[in-house]
Amino acid sequence: MLFLMVGITRLRYGQVVTAIMPFLLPIIATILLLIAVPGLATWLPDAMGY
Structure with a gap:
């Protein structure tokens, strides 16, 4: 991706x-x-009941 931006x-x-x-x-x-x-990644889905 970086080389694409350079080009x-x-x-x-x-x-x-x-x-x-x-x-x-x-x-x-x-x-x-x-x-x-890692609990930060699952906090919101847990709070929503998923």
Whole structure:
């Protein structure tokens, strides 16, 4: 996907990586949080009775 963005935008690879960092870091943090506390992923379905 990253190489596709580089090809479409004609920007350098480093520029694209720098541009996506603000979006990538919260995603990684969320994944790590869900791994550390798996109950967060099932809390809402449990609360709704599923």
